[in-house]
Amino acid sequence: MAGTVKPRRIGPGSNIAIIAPAGPPRADRLRKGLEFLRKRGYKLRIYPQVRRKLGYLAGDDKARASALMEAFSDESIDGIFAAKGGYGCLRLLPHIDYKVIENKPKVFVGYSDLTALLLSIYNKCGIVTFHGPMAAVEFGRRLREYTVDHFFGAIEGSLLPATIKKPTGYKFEVINDGVAEGIIMGGNLSLMARMAGTGYLPSFKGRIIFLEDTEEEPYRLDAYLAQLFMSTDIKDAAGFILGEFTRTEPRYGHVKGWSAAQVLNDYFSRLHRPALTGFPCGHGKEKITIPIGVRVMLDADKKTVTFLESGVEK
Amino acid sequence: MAGTVKPRRIGPGSNIAIIAPAGPPRADRLRKGLEFLRKRGYKLRIYPQVRRKLGYLAGDDKARASALMEAFSDESIDGIFAAKGGYGCLRLLPHIDYKVIENKPKVFVGYSDLTALLLSIYNKCGIVTFHGPMAAVEFGRRLREYTVDHFFGAIEGSLLPATIKKPTGYKFEVINDGVAEGIIMGGNLSLMARMAGTGYLPSFKGRIIFLEDTEEEPYRLDAYLAQLFMSTDIKDAAGFILGEFTRTEPRYGHVKGWSAAQVLNDYFSRLHRPALTGFPCGHGKEKITIPIGVRVMLDADKKTVTFLESGVEK
Incomplete structure (x- = not known):
């Protein structure tokens, strides 16, 4: 490569x-x-x-x-x-x-x-x-118009570079402030944890990592993060863009404890790297299409994410 | 060590x-x-x-x-x-x-x-x-008498070596026949998968591996096994003792597909190593206490598991 x-x-x-x-x-x-x-x-x-x-x-x-x-x-x-x-x-x-x-x-x-x-x-x-x-x-x-437009905009090469606008009803919140630039990489947290140790997971170093998940109780999200923190270089990522974490209610009568947001906060606040939550890239109503491998600027102070290049060649 | x-x-x-x-x-x-x-x-x-x-x-x-x-x-x-x-x-x-x-x-x-x-x-x-x-x-x-007796028998050094007797209502079934001897090691499948890549998981090579789990849908058990098969030397284990896999019903309206037993069969039948199911070491009613690190003989032909030594020094 x-x-x-x-x-x-x-x-x-x-x-x-x-x-x-x-x-x-x-x-x-x-x-x-x-x-x-x-x-x-x-x-x-x-x-x-x-x-x-x-x-x-x-x-x-x-x-x-x-x-x-x-x-x-x-x-x-x-x-x-x-x-x-x-x-x-x-x-x-x-x-x-x-x-x-x-x-x-x-x-x-x-x-x-x-x-x-x-x-x-x-x-x-x-x-x-x-x-x-x-x-x-x-x-x-x-x-949904937002999802559709961002999809064709990304694969047809007409949207990026661009600063991503929030869909209606979405709210970006800050875990850690600051600005970071790097290649964007990420996806479903549970899948990323399940790739730990297999040799198929890319390095996190210097990258802007995006994460999302669904149907995972908070303790499970905790375990995925614990595994990634022990088995990868995620601590050396440049910044974090957290998407939606939907359907995270505890099941089987488990002890109610931390929410998904508390779990994410626990892991990412201690890294002191720019980290933003609420990005439209999960299992929620709206999603943007993210080209994995392009340069991105994450500005947690301004709560913006800017794709600095397109994911396709003209 | x-x-x-x-x-x-x-x-x-x-x-x-x-x-x-x-x-x-x-x-x-x-x-x-x-x-x-x-x-x-x-x-x-x-x-x-x-x-x-x-x-x-x-x-x-x-x-x-x-x-x-x-x-x-x-x-x-x-x-x-x-x-x-x-x-x-x-x-x-x-x-x-x-x-x-x-x-x-x-x-x-x-x-x-x-x-x-x-x-x-x-x-x-x-x-x-x-x-x-x-x-x-x-x-x-x-x-429960069985669980209590096996617990004190194991930690007080009065039970092992011994061939483990089935508790009432338990049934051992064979995935692969044959006989294997080795150090026993294992536990909760999801935890073992979550240790993949972290450096804390022992080698599986030549070992008799026991596994159990609870509150994990079949597709999750599948993912844990997929991860272990890609990230560890589990293929080189000498044999497998599968315990109970309880509360595995699909949730969130997921497609009903393979049962937990089918998933386990899919992974272990292809290894052609002795593999037995139904062992009392999980979240079921009865459990024996297993000293991790002692020599064990698994005879899948006779459906017996024999601990060849005690886990404690007198």
Whole structure:
């Protein structure tokens, strides 16, 4: 890996592979999402693997890894959109041929469980990957202008560089003030913790780290952070952008203790690096599409996040 | 660490420190558990930290780590029993002085979240630690003869070596047949995965690995195993003893897929090493006390587990 490679920008007319490297999408949501993307002018190729189902997986590891590899290998495919998250990407990491992907940079979008693929591809191939909405999730439900605009703006190359505006109802709060600049990297906290020790997680050093999660009780978020603090160089990151942490209510009658916000505060306040919360990059209503691997300026004093470059080549 | 060190056996008249390195115990259960242990002739010293509460923790990291270190350092203390699990031991790992513990081997018992301490102390100090019932959990509820007998039998040195008999209602099933002999090591699967990459997890090579868990959906068990398979030498273990995996029902309306048993089967059947399920070492009704670090014979053909030595010195 010699420096970061940006994929070529895509747009109406581009050929998009739809794959499901984690869980199986709901048929109605997939249909709605595909319809929306087609209306935007994208030519979609739905890989048959998307309709498979094996337990909570969209087909076995071989089927899911093959769909990913075929989509990257096929010269006629310009971009790859994940249908949905769920669980399953972690299982694929050893089944991926990163040498092939390294030579075929293309726009690859997803989030949540997809974090495992976004980060391992960025780490092993040096390719900018995109943390953003999914075909049978955001695009398969009620469409939201903010999410839609930031998605196409990021992959079509028309939005960034830009200072990100807050969606209505969102509030940025400061854990630590200050200003930091660096390459942005991150995603789903639980997935990042589950990559600890595997060799697929990129270095955090000097980076601007963004994190989000859902359906994880505060004590679980605590454990993920404890693991990352012990097993990685996260202490040496330049700054932190914390997204939404949704559905974190304690279950099974566990002792109610710290909230998710208190847990995050406990870990990040002690680092004395700029850290902002409330960023629209999680499982909440709105999300921006983040190109992993581009330079970003985090100004916690002004509560702004500025992407200093685009994630795609014109 | 030069070979495994066994702590001296304890018994009626021994001085026992009660600490809570994870969550705060319920007052009624703690009272009941202490009463029971006193009746058995143990002299208890309840560390004040046990009554602390900070969120879901029994006091801050400093208070919990200090109680543990004091209990190990104090020459007049013969054994250390955890009051309960919950969450918090993972946070303590970097706060422990393993050099001190190495020179003060003593019986240390707990399970669940305590796995982090049992394994890090075994790994860093070479001391046999005990995966067994807790003062304000098993001993604070309805007492069960099987659990009680195996506990005192293990720490007082009267039970092992022995072939473990199944409790009533338990059924051992075979994933892979065959016979294996090795040092036993293991505990709570989620905790072991959370130790991946931290440097505190012992090697799995040539070991007999036991695993159990509770309140983890099947896809989470899958993720823990995926992480361990990528980040450790678990593939080189000699054999596997799987305990109970309780309360694994999918939540949040997740896709119902594989059961916990199917997940375990998926990972362990491909290793072709002796693997047995249903062992009484989890969050179920009965549990044996397992000295981590002693030689064990696993005979999956005969469905037996034989401890070849005691975990304590006479």
